[in-house]
Amino acid sequence: MLRAPSTDLSRIVQRHMRLLAAAQAMSTATFQLVPALGGVMFLHLTGDVALTGLALSLSGLGQILTAYPAGRLMDRVGRGPVFAASGGAGAVAAGLVAWAFHAHSAWAVAAAILLLSAVTAPLRQLSVAAADMHPPELRGRAVGFLFFGSAVGALVAPVVSSAGTRVAGGDLASIPWTWLAAALLQVAIVPLMRGLRPDPLELGRHVHAGSVAGTPAGRELRGTGLMPAAVATYAAQWGVMTLSMALAPVVMRTHGHAVSDIVWAIAIHSVGMFAFSLPLGALADRVGRLPVMVGSLLVSGISTYGSVAFPEFWSATLFLFLVGVGWSAGVVASTALLSDLTSVGERGRRFGIAEFAGRGAVLAYPVVGSLLVGRLGLAGVGVALALSVAVPAWLGVRGAGRGQHRWGSVPAEPGS
Incomplete structure (x- = not known):
């Protein structure tokens, strides 16, 4: 059983919350790109306005497919390993979105967005780890603090997009670069989540037993x-x-x-x-x-x-x-x-x-x-x-x- 003085335990929890908030910001920045760029991408590739909502639909479908299995896996192996694996897989998927758009393939873009949404669905459940580490009287604050990281992520997304525009020298040409930058953000999530040791699941079991x-x-x-x-x-x-x-x-x-x-x-x-x-x-x-x-x-x-x-x-x-x-x-x-x-x-x-x-x-x-x-x-x-x-x-x-x-x-x- 984990035994730690309350001051040491508090220090661990605070460190874990900072790591989770950083991951929340980075994942939000990636999630924001689907509604921000998805419609523009499909309009450019197909010329059909009716398909501009396809990216959001695929995003929702991908998350539905993996939300529950990801939750079961987190209960089995811990929160950190699942979050880290999600970040790594998300980096690959974001890179595939960049490649598919550069290849001018609407079907490949659709498949890559579906894959991205499916593999990053666990990162939408970071609040599970925050809840694990706090008693009921503090859980609202803990979840609120984590969600505040999304505000930072919402500001990161346009910065990433603007940087891509400067590198590529044009709006449409910047889209692959923007997705590659998102892939780097997903890569950065991996060491953050591997740093959740002891795992929030273990903290929840031993610190708040019963x-x-x-x-x-x-x-x-x-x-x-x-x-x-x-x-x-x-x-x-x-x-x-x-x-x-x-x-x-x-x-x-x-x-x-x-x-x-x-x-x-x-x-x-x-x-x-x-x-x-x-x-x-x-x-x-x-x-x-x-x-x-x-x-x-x-x-x-x-x-x-x-x-x-x-x-x-x-x-x-x-x-x-x-x-x-x-x-x-x-x-x-x-x-x-x-x-x-x-x-x-x-x-x-x-x-x-x-x-x-x-x-x-x-x-x-x-x-x-x-x-x-x-x-x-x-x-x-x-x-x-x-x-x-x-x-x-x-x-x-x-x-x-x-x-x-x-x-x-x-x-x-x-x-x-």
Whole structure:
């Protein structure tokens, strides 16, 4: 059993969190390139506007295919080895994207993006390791700190793209160089994740032995519906956020806004997604997961509707910013609740299920939303958003009532 003085243990955890945050930033920078460049790449290679959304669809499909198996593998061999292998495989896949575009092969680009998304899916579950190393009363902050690394990654992506443009001397010529730079970022993740020693899985087993899920209180909570509520909130937040990204820019463009204005609106949306994750995580620790989850659903649902219904620049931008804040609060709180309700030995699998549901929502919401707008207009979108808010909220309220779970409480783990 791992035995370490609390000061030494705290130092190990802080070091691991810095490594995870750095990996989060680098992986986010790579993930951002798919929506940023994917449509441009397919438009250039095929000349067909209808195929510009193919990159995002392939990205979601790749993540769905490997989310759960990656979680199971993390529970078996540890977090660090899976993350390191994902970074190495991601470097190869990013290099293949660069080669495929340079070879002017749309089919090869499609296959490479699918491969990239599949092999890097574990890097979307870095929060599992953060949750392993913290007791329930600190998990919201830990997940929020990790998500803040995504804000850095969101800034790295355009820097990488601009550097590629300077090297290549042109926008389209820079795309292969940009993907090669992303491959280097993925390579850098490997030593970072190999440095997670002792592995967060071991820290979770020995430092927080007897997690909530293993106690009578934890078993009671797991049977109340809180687990479905956490997964449903996680998936709904991803779906609603993606729906806003699919509809709002199109509506803004049809109302005469310049492309540069739309880019700024999306950038401000990204600030909302990541910049406030740490205080929102602290809020989830202080007042409880469920109030933050329900509040986040209301904010995201109302703001997504507002971003489409009020397409003036400042109103749409404000609503998109609030969509980002709602997404951040909901994902952080639901991630913390999932961690509270699972033992360390099954946490990877449970997060794999949540990630599978979230990626499914990413694929489904834009398609369903577009159909509803075309057939029913804003009323159809409103109904879909209302259901997206009501179902997870109802599951949470029902689960809290059945388990007599105090909304503002976070159960403590024995030995933490």
